[in-house]
Amino acid sequence: MDIFMDFGPVIADAVNRAIDDLVIRHGDDFEAFSNVMLAVLVGIEGWLRSLPPPVVLAAAAAAAYAASRRLTLALGAAAGLWLIGSLGLWQQAMQTVAIMGVAVGLSMLIGLPVGVLMARSDRVRAAVLPLLDLMQTIPSFVYLIPAAMLFGLGKVPAILATVIYAAPPLIRLTDLGIRLVDAEVLEASRAFGATRMQMLFGVQLPLALPNVMQGINQTMMMALAMVVIASMIGARGLGETVLLGLQRNDSGQGALGGLAIVALAIVFDRVTQAVGVRLQSRAARRG
Amino acid sequence: MALIEVRGVSKVFGPKPQSALPLIAEGRSKAEILAETGHSVGLREIDLDIEAGQIFVVMGLSGSGKSTLIRHLNRLIDPTAGEIRFAGDDILTYDIKALLEFRRSKMSMVFQHFALLPHRTVVDNVAYGLEIQGVGKRERRARAEEWLETVGLAGYGPSLPDELSGGMRQRVGLARALCTDADVLLMDEAFSALDPLIRSDMQDQLAALQARLRKTIVFITHDLDEALRLGDKIAILKDGALVQVGTPADILLHPADAYVESFVRDVNRVRVLTAETVMKPPRLRITTENLDEALRQVRASPHDFAYVQTADGGGYGVVTQEGLEQARRSRTSLKDLTHELPSVQPGQALEEVLPVALQSQFPLPVVDESGELQGVVTKKAVIGVVADQAEARAARAEAAEGDVEPQPSEPPAA
Numbered sequence: 001m002d003i004f005m006d007f008g009p010v011i012a013d014a015v016n017r018a019i020d021d022l023v024i025r026h027g028d029d030f031e032a033f034s035n036v037m038l039a040v041l042v043g044i045e046g047w048l049r050s051l052p053p054p055v056v057l058a059a060a061a062a063a064a065y066a067a068s069r070r071l072t073l074a075l076g077a078a079a080g081l082w083l084i085g086s087l088g089l090w091q092q093a094m095q096t097v098a099i100m101g102v103a104v105g106l107s108m109l110i111g112l113p114v115g116v117l118m119a120r121s122d123r124v125r126a127a128v129l130p131l132l133d134l135m136q137t138i139p140s141f142v143y144l145i146p147a148a149m150l151f152g153l154g155k156v157p158a159i160l161a162t163v164i165y166a167a168p169p170l171i172r173l174t175d176l177g178i179r180l181v182d183a184e185v186l187e188a189s190r191a192f193g194a195t196r197m198q199m200l201f202g203v204q205l206p207l208a209l210p211n212v213m214q215g216i217n218q219t220m221m222m223a224l225a226m227v228v229i230a231s232m233i234g235a236r237g238l239g240e241t242v243l244l245g246l247q248r249n250d251s252g253q254g255a256l257g258g259l260a261i262v263a264l265a266i267v268f269d270r271v272t273q274a275v276g277v278r279l280q281s282r283a284a285r286r287g
Numbered sequence: 288m289a290l291i292e293v294r295g296v297s298k299v300f301g302p303k304p305q306s307a308l309p310l311i312a313e314g315r316s317k318a319e320i321l322a323e324t325g326h327s328v329g330l331r332e333i334d335l336d337i338e339a340g341q342i343f344v345v346m347g348l349s350g351s352g353k354s355t356l357i358r359h360l361n362r363l364i365d366p367t368a369g370e371i372r373f374a375g376d377d378i379l380t381y382d383i384k385a386l387l388e389f390r391r392s393k394m395s396m397v398f399q400h401f402a403l404l405p406h407r408t409v410v411d412n413v414a415y416g417l418e419i420q421g422v423g424k425r426e427r428r429a430r431a432e433e434w435l436e437t438v439g440l441a442g443y444g445p446s447l448p449d450e451l452s453g454g455m456r457q458r459v460g461l462a463r464a465l466c467t468d469a470d471v472l473l474m475d476e477a478f479s480a481l482d483p484l485i486r487s488d489m490q491d492q493l494a495a496l497q498a499r500l501r502k503t504i505v506f507i508t509h510d511l512d513e514a515l516r517l518g519d520k521i522a523i524l525k526d527g528a529l530v531q532v533g534t535p536a537d538i539l540l541h542p543a544d545a546y547v548e549s550f551v552r553d554v555n556r557v558r559v560l561t562a563e564t565v566m567k568p569p570r571l572r573i574t575t576e577n578l579d580e581a582l583r584q585v586r587a588s589p590h591d592f593a594y595v596q597t598a599d600g601g602g603y604g605v606v607t608q609e610g611l612e613q614a615r616r617s618r619t620s621l622k623d624l625t626h627e628l629p630s631v632q633p634g635q636a637l638e639e640v641l642p643v644a645l646q647s648q649f650p651l652p653v654v655d656e657s658g659e660l661q662g663v664v665t666k667k668a669v670i671g672v673v674a675d676q677a678e679a680r681a682a683r684a685e686a687a688e689g690d691v692e693p694q695p696s697e698p699p700a701a
Contacts, residue, residue, distance in 0.1 A: 188402035191361055192416040192467065193391035202418075206406045 019146045027150075034151040037102070041155055045098035049091055056094075057081050060267065068274035080267040089241060089260045096237035096264065099155060099230065100223045103162035107219045111167045112212070115174025116200065125175065132168040140165060140229050148233050158235035162226045169218035177211025178204045213276040220272060224265045238264070288375060289336035290503055291360060291471070296333045296369030298355055298527075301326030304367040317526045329355040330527045333369070337520075339470075342497060342504045344518035346511060346550075352527035353507045357473050360505060361394040362386055373471075391420050395464035399476035401456045403448040409459050410435065410444030416467035427466075434462040438492070454485035461493075465500075474506045478513065490516055511550050515539070515559045523547055536564035552679060555638075556672050562640050563633040565672060566653045566662035570594060573606065576621055582611040594652055594660060595625050603652040603660060604628050630654040633661055637669055644669045 022030070048056070057078045064070075064077035084093045118125040140161050147157035181204050189203045205212070231239030238261050245254030299307040307326040310319070317328045330352045337343045347353040358364040359371060362378060371378050373393060381389060395416060403412045410431045411418075417427035428444075435441055438458040448456055457477060464472055478486045490513060497504060508514050514521050515535045522532040523546075531543035539556055542548040571593040573581045585593050591608040604625035614624050630652045631640050644651055650663035 182402070184398050184400055184402040185404060187363060188396065188398055189404075189415075189419075191363060191390060191394070191396040191473075192419050193387040193389075194419045195387060198419055203404060206404075 015146075019149055023149060030150045031152075034156045037156050037159065038154075041098060041102050041159065044101060045095055048094040048098050053081075053085055053090060060271075064267075064271050064274070067271050067278070070274070073270055073274060077267045077271060080263045084260045084263050087256050087260055089238060089256065092236065092238045092241055092257075093260055093264060095235075096224075096227055096239065096261075099159060099162070099227070099235055099237060100220065100268075103159050103166060103223045103226075104216065104219055106159065106163050107167040107170055107223075108216065110163065111170035111215070111219070112174055115171045115212075115215075116178060116204075118171065118175040119178035119204070128171070132171060135164050136168050140226070144229070144233055153234040155235050157233050158226075158230035161233075162223050162230055165226050166219045166222040169222065170212070170215035173211045173215030173218070174208065177208030177215075180211065181207045210276055210279040213272065213279055217269060217272040217276060220268050221265060224261060224268070227261060290339040290374055291335070291337040291505075292370075292372040293333050293335040293337075293356075293359070294370040294372070296356075296359060296366045296371060297331050298329035298352070298359070298364065299326050299367045300329055308368055328527050329364075330359070330366070333527075333529055335522060335529070335532065337503065337505060339503050340501045341519035342506055342517050344506045344508060344514040344521045345524060346508055346514040346521055347524035348509055350526075351524040353509075353524050354475055355527075356524065357475050357505055357507050360471070360473060361390050361396065391416065391467065391469075393469055394471045394473060395467050395469040396473040396475065397457070397460045397464045397477040399480055401448070401453075401460045401480075403456060403459055403463075405448055407448075408444060409440070409446050409448060409451070412448060412459055413444075413462045413466050415463055416469075420467070431462070431466055434466045435459075437465070437496070438462045452485075453481050454489060457481060457489060458492075461489075461496075465496075470503060472502050472504045474504060476507050476509070479508065479510070486513070493517065511554060515554065523550070536560055540564070552676075556676050557637045557641060560637050560672060561633065562631045562635045562637065562651075562653050562664050563661075565637065565668040566633070566664050567650070567668065569652075569660045569662050570650070572596075572660055573621075578611060578615050578621060581606070581621060582608070582615065585611060592649060594663075595621065596658075596660075597622070597625055597627060602627065603630055603654060605649045628652055631664055632656075637672060640664060641669050641673070 060081050061074040061078040065074035068074075081093075084090060114128060118128050143164060144157060144161050147160050151157045151160070185207070186199060186203055189199050194202065227235070227237060227239035228242050229239070231237065231243045238257050241257030241260070242254050245251065245257060297308060297311055299305075299311070301307070301324070303324075304326060307320050307324050307328065310323065311328060311331045315323075317331075320326060320328050333356065335343075345353045345356055355364060359366055360373075362371075362381070365379070373389070378386075378389060404415065407415070410428055413431035413434055414422075414427035417430060422430075432441075432444055435444055438461055440455060440458055440462065443451065443455070443459075448459060451459065457480075460477070464474075478489050481489060493504075494517065506514075506517055515538075518535055520532065521535060521538050523530045523538070523543075525546055531538060531547050533541075538547060539551050539554060539559060542551050570590055571584060571588040573584060573593045573595050575581055575584075581593070585591065585606075585608045592605045594603050595606055596602070597604045604627040606621065606624045606626070610624045610626075614621075626649070628647060628649060628651060629643050631643070631654070633653055633655055640651070644664055644666050647666070650665040652663055653661045655661050
């Protein structure tokens, strides 16, 4: 006896029809949106690629030093980027940094307000949490197919896929950070007649900052983890190098791409971690 | 009219707070209401009048509802039933805008664990209230620095709160509350987290500040000594209900019930009570220089002596009837007859009065700052206070161990 109902074709048809419908009715809107994003991305990418590598190395070292006050980290950051250039992957790395930068920026734009709303309302939280679980577990290809249809192949769907995958930790940690703010401090702010906005920007966000920073770090790492998948729908960069290695059965090239991605990840991770640690130690010294 | 009037305020925590109100009206206990409805009673039918310019202490153990009560005064918590008026205004009718304005200008608050903003410097913490109000940076910093100086923290402006000790941090909290120049200072267990020595220091500093500023202070504490030391008036809360409201002397001398009694029994009364609280109305005071007239007045009075002012500053002495009679014959002046007495100030603790009173054969004059004779303290009255306490202690010692004493209950904190 067959106990199963036959939902499969029904759902698949419905999804296909919905996507077709979207393409037909709102195709122009999606294209307009896509063009705006593309313009931003291309602008950043062009600027990064036009910079002389020594300037980028110096900037990375300066940022690392500002974040950690440690000379070793500053030198390490510069060395990491130098290694990537020496692997012959400088241009690709800059493309990847641009995509990652836009994806992380977009994640923050979406993630911070959503995190704030979640912290403020248990109902919003209950609604958003399963959505975050879904975003983190559903295989990227599932939404890459319609994304490619809506936005065309290339960088824009790659960025959207990256945001879907990378934004959840930032949202979770923003929510957590705000919920962990000392209730008495918040109450003091209320007692002095602060508005909700004054409480948010004067107390909650500043005190949640170490956790938010941790979230940004996580988001960056996950964005980097997406570069190979993103390259499958036409995003250029280090992911493409790995993908080419795979397609051409060229393990050497794959290794080069992988090495460069890891180097990039280490640099970004250490620098943002250092910012987080400094914020954390400032927060921990109270109490 | 009192500055703050609390009328019939009840607070119930739970999903349907209104449902517990009839049970409160019936006088059911907190535990019963919790068992029956699952609602926790924070406050039950509180009536309070807090006068401007006084330190009003609310005392109770944890879970008595004292922190809940103080948060009603600036509406950090809204009551389930009842009215709260400030200077005649019903603050429960305020909309958000009026409420924010009220919190900014009328009420400020000091917290048990200081509640300073850890990411801001001390001076910016003190200036926080002004910043909320939109006062410019230069002005608010200048005013904050002044208050820092007042609380003895001049020069600590650029430090971060976590670089200061607990006592210093609470001074920052105090300066922050004073900086908005609000009429009312709400102090929620403000000194409870401090070491005893520092706490006593802070109490002195608060008393000194209050003598100068004359704010209305609502002070929450679980420490009776602190309440007696600071309070012009004390309200005692138990399980969300008011047990007694009165002056420190009222509370000590006339505890309303066994619960209050259990609190005050171990207080050293001689240290806490003042001459004022045991003084009797002034006896005959002679103002004439004429001996015959003086003698007539003394004879007409029930006592055989009278008080005479010996100096403009407020020194007093006594003349006896016998002395007056002799003097009429020997023609001495009233001044020479006068037997000088040490005088006592109304606010002086009995601890200091006791030895003097024991040595004097006449009741000691109680003289206020302007040199007026307010009353007299008799040896008997002072000894009575000591004897009462000793007697009560002896009676308790005699009573067997099976004695049921009112146990201060410790329900979950609301």
